[in-house]
Amino acid sequence: xxxxTRTKLMSVxxxxxxxxxxxxxxxxxxxxLADGGAPAADAKKEGGEAKVEKxxxxxxxxxxxxxxxxxxxxxxxxxxxxxxxFESRVLLWFANQQHLYYGSFVLAVxxxxxxxxxxxxxxxxxxxxxxxxxxxxxFIKISLTAYSLTAILGxxxxxxFLTLYPAFFQYLxxxxxxxMHIYALMFVAESGTLYIYYYGWDKMKEGFLKWIHLSxxxxxxxxxxxxxxxxxxxxxxxxxxxxxxxxxxxxxxxxHVIHTALWNPLNLHRILGNMAFGGGVVAAxxxxxxxxxxxxxxxxxYDWMGYIAMALGVAFLIPLPFAGxxxxxxxxxxxxxxxxxxxxxxxxxxxxxxxxxxGILFLSTNYYLWQALGRMRGAEKYQxxxxxxxxxxxxxxxxxxxxHTIVMTPAELKxxxxxxxxxxxxxxxMSAKNGGINVIITTTVLxxxxxxxxxxxxxxxxxxxxNIFMGCFFFFAxxxxxxxxxxxxxxxxxxxxxxxxxxxxxxxxxxxxxxxLNSVMMKGAKQMGPIEWGKISARSQYALIMLATAFTWxxxxxxxxxxxxxxxxxxxxIMRDNSPWxxxxxxxxxxxxxxxxxxxxxxxxxxxxWLGALAAKKAPVEAKAAVPGRAAAPAVGH
Amino acid sequence: MxxxxxxxxxxxxxxxxxxxxxxxFLMDAQGLDFWYLLRK
Numbered sequence: 001x002x003x004x005t006r007t008k009l010m011s012v013x014x015x016x017x018x019x020x021x022x023x024x025x026x027x028x029x030x031x032x033l034a035d036g037g038a039p040a041a042d043a044k045k046e047g048g049e050a051k052v053e054k055x056x057x058x059x060x061x062x063x064x065x066x067x068x069x070x071x072x073x074x075x076x077x078x079x080x081x082x083x084x085x086f087e088s089r090v091l092l093w094f095a096n097q098q099h100l101y102y103g104s105f106v107l108a109v110x111x112x113x114x115x116x117x118x119x120x121x122x123x124x125x126x127x128x129x130x131x132x133x134x135x136x137x138x139f140i141k142i143s144l145t146a147y148s149l150t151a152i153l154g155x156x157x158x159x160x161f162l163t164l165y166p167a168f169f170q171y172l173x174x175x176x177x178x179x180m181h182i183y184a185l186m187f188v189a190e191s192g193t194l195y196i197y198y199y200g201w202d203k204m205k206e207g208f209l210k211w212i213h214l215s216x217x218x219x220x221x222x223x224x225x226x227x228x229x230x231x232x233x234x235x236x237x238x239x240x241x242x243x244x245x246x247x248x249x250x251x252x253x254x255x256h257v258i259h260t261a262l263w264n265p266l267n268l269h270r271i272l273g274n275m276a277f278g279g280g281v282v283a284a285x286x287x288x289x290x291x292x293x294x295x296x297x298x299x300x301x302y303d304w305m306g307y308i309a310m311a312l313g314v315a316f317l318i319p320l321p322f323a324g325x326x327x328x329x330x331x332x333x334x335x336x337x338x339x340x341x342x343x344x345x346x347x348x349x350x351x352x353x354x355x356x357x358x359g360i361l362f363l364s365t366n367y368y369l370w371q372a373l374g375r376m377r378g379a380e381k382y383q384x385x386x387x388x389x390x391x392x393x394x395x396x397x398x399x400x401x402x403x404h405t406i407v408m409t410p411a412e413l414k415x416x417x418x419x420x421x422x423x424x425x426x427x428x429x430m431s432a433k434n435g436g437i438n439v440i441i442t443t444t445v446l447x448x449x450x451x452x453x454x455x456x457x458x459x460x461x462x463x464x465x466x467n468i469f470m471g472c473f474f475f476f477a478x479x480x481x482x483x484x485x486x487x488x489x490x491x492x493x494x495x496x497x498x499x500x501x502x503x504x505x506x507x508x509x510x511x512x513x514x515x516x517l518n519s520v521m522m523k524g525a526k527q528m529g530p531i532e533w534g535k536i537s538a539r540s541q542y543a544l545i546m547l548a549t550a551f552t553w554x555x556x557x558x559x560x561x562x563x564x565x566x567x568x569x570x571x572x573x574i575m576r577d578n579s580p581w582x583x584x585x586x587x588x589x590x591x592x593x594x595x596x597x598x599x600x601x602x603x604x605x606x607x608x609x610w611l612g613a614l615a616a617k618k619a620p621v622e623a624k625a626a627v628p629g630r631a632a633a634p635a636v637g638h
Numbered sequence: 639m640x641x642x643x644x645x646x647x648x649x650x651x652x653x654x655x656x657x658x659x660x661x662x663f664l665m666d667a668q669g670l671d672f673w674y675l676l677r678k
Contacts (some may be wrong), residue, residue: 465645472649480657491674498670502661509660 011204011212014196018219021189022226055245057256058574064243064251068174071248071575072167080167081579088164089581090593095157097556097597098604101277102150103231104270104555105605107224108278109143110194112136112312114217121210133205135305140198142285145608147194151187165579168570175243175250175257176234183230186223193220228274229267236263239566240334241574248574261334265327272320273558277551279313284548285609287541290534300534306544307372313547314365314448318441318511321358322504331565335572342565344404349587350561352403355433357554359397362440364547366393369447371540378528379454392443392478400436404428426489434500435485438507442477445510449518456525466521470514480506552601556594564590 053066074080081088113136120132161169173180197216204213236258241248243256250257286306293299332339341347370386373379405419405428413419420428427433449470458466484503488496566572568582576582585593665672 464642465649468642468645469649469652472646472653476650476653476657480661484661487675495665495670495674498665498668501668502664502672505660505664506657509656 007203008208008212011200011209014200015212015215015219018189018193018196018216021192022186022219022223024185024189055247055249055251057242057251057253058244058246059240059242059261060256062251062253062256064245064253064256066245066249067252068244068250069171071171071244071571074167074576074578076578076580082164082166087581088579092157092160092164093560093593094597094600095153095160097559098601099150099153099157100559101552101555101597101601102146102153103228104274104277105281106143106147106150107228108274109139109146109282110197110217110220110224111275112278112282112309113139113143114214114221115312116308117214117217121214131304134301135308137201138305139282139309140201142282142608142612144194144198145611146605147191149604149608151191165570168575168577171248171571171575172234172237175237178254179230179233179258183227186227186230190220190223190227193223225271228270229263230258232266232270233258233260233263235562236260236266238569238571239338239562241571244574246574248571262327262330265323265330269320269323269327272316272323273555275316276313276320277555279309279311279316280544280548280551281605282309283313283544285309287544288606288609289613290541291538296534303375303533303536306541310365310368310544310547313551314444317361317365318444321437321441322508325500325504338565338572341567342561346567346584347561347564349403350557350590352401353587353591354554354557354561355401355437357550357557358437359400359440360550361547361554362444363393363397364543364550366444366447368540368543368547369451371537371543372451373454374537375532375535376455376529377532378456379450382450382454389443389447392439396436396439396443398436399427399432400440402427402432429488431485431488431496431499434488434503435481438481438503439478441507442474442481442510445507445514446474449514452515452518453522453525455528455531456522457528458521458525460521460523463521466517470517473514474510477506477510549598549602552598553594556597557590560590560594 054063055066056063072080084091116132116139117136120129120136123129123132193216197213197220200213200216204210237243237260240261242260243253243258244250283306286302286309290299290302290306293302328339328343331342343351366389370383370389373382402424404425408416408419416422419425427436460466481503484499484506488499564584566577567584568577569575570577662672671677
């Protein structure tokens with residue numbers, strides 16, 4: 001048997017082993033799932049007439065056999081809440097947030113890696129294919145060190161739960177026993193797959209073996225996504241429990257426990273959020289390497305890497321607010337009071353901060369794109385129009401961050417003539433805010449379209465009509481968004497609430513139709529000059545770092561909001577939090593805590609980046625040469 | 639010049655019809671009346 005055939009055989013076997021690892025936890029869990037993951041009703045053991053107690057599912061309203069103990073009624077004692085001389089919740093918050101940051105990063109990066117590797121495989125341009133491959137390799141290299149750190153932080157998180165919240169964790173792990181085992185096995189599968197995928201890169205770099213390697217990345221991402229979905233089921237259960245009766249007793253249907261009211265919206269929101277966050281972190285890494293680069297070649301490579309990471313991150317950022325709306329809609333549908341606490345009550349001010357952060361994300365992205373126009377000859381024609389985009393973004397942003405009401409002294413209240421400002425108060429409602437954010441997103445789409453055609457002139461016969469049509473489409477899209485926002489003031493609330501759907505559809509129409517039309521128009525377009533990668537201002541790289549920091553801060557904020565909405569419940573309406581810390585922190589405290597988490601994450605990830613750079617420096621010359629596409633030259637395409 | 643005007647007119651017609659359809663049908667799909675204010 002030739003060595004090539006043997007290698008192919010080994011690769012196929014490795015892929016089969018990965019698929020086996022993926023399926024193993026499910027096969028192992030089948031017996032557990034069949035009996036609902038709980039011992040059969042103990043009553044049956046009594047012999048003779050089995051006394052089966054039935055309960056009613058709090059969410060699905062179905063009947064089921066009681067298969068578990070009720071949720072513990074905890075007291076403020078050392079037994080239920082062992083503690084140091086410090087707030088346990090803050091320790092848990094820190095451990096949880098750090099694990100989530102790293103977890104999100106290592107789940108998102110392999111997805112980018114898969115996409116970029118695929119682009120390399122299907123690319124007809126050999127040099128470009130090599131560069132994509134190198135980029136994908138760079139991506140996975142960063143995530144590998146972070147992966148170990150994620151596992152360590154996961155361990156710290158579990159120990160924190162076990163030692164500081166034993167009663168709650170015992171209850172949760174009792175309910176989710178089979179899910180937690182599947183999760184642990186999935187983690188083993190993820191680790192095995194990741195290491196084979198990374199270390200097999202050079203061995204499987206061409207032909208059939210490359211496709212096997214690419215398939216491995218698909219398996220890796222399927223495992224990663226399932227892992228995240230399983231973890232989401234725990235927080236979904238804590239917010240909107242199902243599969244238990246009103247005492248919190250498990251009713252034997254594990255699917256009900258997993259598939260709670262908020263599980264799917266959480267899954268979608270988290271996967272998009274992770275991708276946007278992962279893109280931001282990799283873009284910041286590239287910016288850091290760009291700023292510290294010594295040669296033009298290095299600068300060109302990291303400029304390109306930063307652009308690709310930013311583009312991927314923003315591609316997931318754009319639909320993120322819509323996934324957020326769906327999540328909020330489901331929250332309102334599940335418990336209206338919960339929605340009011342979030343959007344119009346105790347936590348409403350945090351949403352103003354969130355709006356500010358979203359605005360910063362889009363402003364940074366647009367700023368980066370405008371700076372990036374500078375590395376293209378021919379893009380000067382757009383420079384003079386940028387001020388109009390700045391105007392649109394600023395107006396959208398100011399409306400988007402306007403609060404409905406503000407905290408005031410009686411004297412201030414009297415001076416203003418009421419809780420709402422006579423002029424600005426009009427912008428603090430959802431109708432205006434929806435208009436604001438949609439204007440911001442549409443402007444970002446327009447910036448991207450300009451960037452994509454920066455150094456090109458369309459050569460299609462209908463180019464003139466295409467350009468006029470695109471201009472009209474964007475103009476009427478803006479008009480429609482603003483008109484719908486204004487229209488909302490004149491119609492009743494029950495009709496107004498529906499206007500957000502056509503507003504979103506208008507924005508998405510710009511995204512999909514204009515990107516598609518632009519791509520068709522730019523096919524075979526005349527190039528005014530190549531993209532001069534690396535010839536971009538340092539300011540643009542700071543915009544990427546700003547983007548990543550804003551992502552990190554917003555992720556911490558949204559995690560806090562989502563968790564805080566349970567108020568004094570460990571499991572909403574099922575298990576009460578009787579610790580001394582069952583209150584909602586002040587906005588200031590929460591903001592400081594989020595900032596501390598962000599700071600710690602960035603210091604630790606800088607260490608990870610430094611380690612990555614160290615490994616690259618220490619690599620012997622031969623090993624360096626073996627890395628695909630090491631010599632990075634400026635790419636010609638976007 | 640004449641051609642440009644034709645392109646503008648055609649583009650405006652397509653865009654206005656498209657966004658009016660988006661508004662009408664997406665509100666209709668939610669069981670809501672987009673033309674509420676006109677009918678009132």
